[in-house]
Amino acid sequence: MLAWAALSPASESLAQTRRMGLKMDDAKYLRLPRKSSNVKLKGALPVSYNLRELLPEIADQGLDGTCVGWSAAYYMRTAMEAGKLGLGGQPAKIAATAFSPSWLYGQVKSGLDNSCAEGVFLEDALEVMKTKGTALLSCAPANCDAKYDQCDDAAANYKIADYATLFNPKDKDATPGQRINAIKSALVEGKNAVLIGMMVPPSFIEEAAQFWQAAPGESVDNTAGGHAMAVVGYDDNMNGGSFLIANSWGKAWGSNGFTWAKYDDLVRFTRNAYQIFPEPAAKPQPQVVTLKGNVDFSISNGGMPVHSTLYKGIQVTPDQPDSKIEMITYNMSQPYSSGTRFKMVINNSKQSYVYILGSDQQNRVSTLFPYNSEEVITSAMVPANSTVLMPSANASFTLDEVKGEDYFVVFISQNELNLDELANKVKNAEGTIVQKAYAALGEEFISPKEIAYDSGKIAYEVKGDPKGSVVPVLVKIVHQ
Known part of the structure; x- marks a missing residue:
């Protein structure tokens, strides 16, 4: 028309x-x-x-x-x-x-x-x-x-x-x-x-x-x-x-x-x-919380508890060339079987673009959010103080038949990113999933030392105006 x-x-x-x-x-x-x-x-x-x-x-x-x-x-x-x-x-x-x-x-x-x-x-x-x-x-x-x-x-x-x-x-x-x-x-x-x-x-x-x-x-x-x-x-x-x-x-x-x-x-x-x-507001004061959020996973009969581990092996060297920064990877507290259906909810305090990739030990990489099809192109933008249910109210993520370790790689970004390019970079990079994620975005990542990850739940907090524009959140599911 x-x-x-x-x-x-x-x-x-x-x-x-x-x-x-x-x-x-x-x-x-x-x-x-x-x-x-x-x-x-x-x-x-x-x-x-x-x-x-x-x-x-x-x-x-x-x-x-x-x-x-x-x-x-x-x-x-x-x-x-x-x-x-x-x-x-x-x-x-x-x-x-x-x-x-x-x-x-x-x-x-x-x-x-x-x-x-x-x-x-x-x-x-x-x-x-x-x-x-x-x-x-x-x-x-x-x-x-x-x-x-x-x-x-x-x-x-x-x-x-x-x-x-x-x-x-x-x-x-x-x-x-x-x-x-x-x-x-x-x-x-x-x-x-x-x-x-x-x-x-x-x-x-x-x-x-x-x-x-x-x-x-x-x-x-x-x-x-x-x-x-x-x-x-x-x-x-x-x-x-x-x-x-x-x-x-x-x-x-x-x-x-x-x-x-x-x-x-x-x-x-x-x-x-x-x-x-x-457009984002002017640069904030160093101790002002500028981004705060959390991610929740749930299955039909309840939540999916997590615990966190320090995932070593990533080097961030902006100030001290010999220092190693440890980054948290969240792990589901129990394994889940093929066919398990679950949803994800992201809460964010600041207007941000949200992107999600899925990966596994076979190096398969898929784009999970935003979801695009012939009928609709979904915006990655999530307004401030909002929650987004993924993939949708009437659909769920489902573990397929390929067992091993599955990963959710969530990018909370101040700037718009190309998700297909991200997926290709992650797939073609060498190393662990953390190293692959960093290889995909490099200096656009906010240093882990600038992010306060919660050790008891999937949550993060950033203060001030650190270098970089992307907060990474990594979640591992043992798929049995």
């Missing part, structure tokens, strides 16, 4: 001042990494959550098809920066920190689009924000006709770390409740706006006020086109449960440019939704 701001006759007259401009392609969207459905926020979601105090003043895209620039740069990226700087409720300072919709739109629009009327893909804009950054509005004021090459260098200071889709529009088994919770969780986890691509029904253009809900008979098969917006809050008690939407149609639309969209109607007309992950 490909859709953008083509207008139905019913809404054409009003839409002369209500332009959209979002291109959508299901195949393009589904090729992006999707946030694992098994990532859960620690604790219950609050009844309501609102980021409105972090937003700049509501703006109007006018007759330009630039909704992607306004939603992604002006609203979402500004809210992210305002939250980082603690500017909530300070409109003048937020305005000075706002980001440019025109610079972002100009990065991804067609070279033939001289009037900013054709629209663009959110996916393309987010990739620019990840790889090139985003320019400030003070450098690149809103002007469709302007070129802002002079802002490119400064824009690189404002990159996002990554982004992930929240659901599959073609998944007929996904319930409205699952999609609602995916958006709510992303808002609370990220403390930032969720970007959506919505197929806009006529009632959203013509009738939205403080509240919006679809008119009787409206369907996704008869809409005015695709529109990008920012979801900036929710309230379970607002009109039976609603999301707060920041739109780019000026203050005359909705309620001063916002509307509370009823949960079920919002997710029914929303085809695309994205969670955006910020």
Whole structure:
């Protein structure tokens, strides 16, 4: 499906001042990494959550098809920066920190689009924000006709770390409740706006006020086109449960440019939704805990207890050439037989990429997480203060018929890694599994002397800003 701001006759007259401009392609969207459905926020979601105090003043895209620039740069990226700087409720300072919709739109629009009327893909804009950054509005004021090459260098200071889709529009088994919770969780986890691509029904253009809900008979098969917006809050008690939407149609639309969209109607007309992950914070103080987490294994009838051993043989020589650093490898306290099914839960205090490899004494190496298939590419990003159940709620890891020693190699990384390359390096390296793991990443590993491993459970803690960006967690299972 490909859709953008083509207008139905019913809404054409009003839409002369209500332009959209979002291109959508299901195949393009589904090729992006999707946030694992098994990532859960620690604790219950609050009844309501609102980021409105972090937003700049509501703006109007006018007759330009630039909704992607306004939603992604002006609203979402500004809210992210305002939250980082603690500017909530300070409109003048937020305005000075706002980001440019025109610079972002100009990065991804067609070279033939001289009037900013054709629209663009959110996916393309987010990739620019990840790889090139985003320019400030003070450098690149809103002007469709302007070129802002002079802002490119400064824009690189404002990159996002990554982004992930929240659901599959073609998944007929996904319930409205699952999609609602995916958006709510992303808002609370990220403390930032969720970007959506919505197929806009006529009632959203013509009738939205403080509240919006679809008119009787409206369907996704008869809409005015695709529109990008920012979801900036929710309230379970607002009109039976609603999301707060920041739109780019000026203050005359909705309620001063916002509307509370009823949960079920919002997710029914929303085809695309994205969670955006910020760049890591500035370097912390040496004694501040910057990363803390644990890993739990379980089988159907209970837990899988572990004990730890110091796995010798790895040399780390940044300061003392003759010193040896001992690294903990966790061992299951008892052997397990072929066919044993088990799950893994990872809890992490800091936003991180999580990668898992499996290996054995026959040097078979497999990629276990993130899981990719023809249907879905799973994002490796796990938000801060979240848990992720692996491989999934309705699947388990299973020990095969090859007996011996099996290993789980878990990498908790600040930076994005190529899992297939990691697997090949581990497979082709010489030595023990620990030596293979170190050979795969080398200096990217945080030195074991900088990591406090718990000897009684699979847990780790890192303080300050040590050299490297990856915490390794190694687990051995005796397979009998």
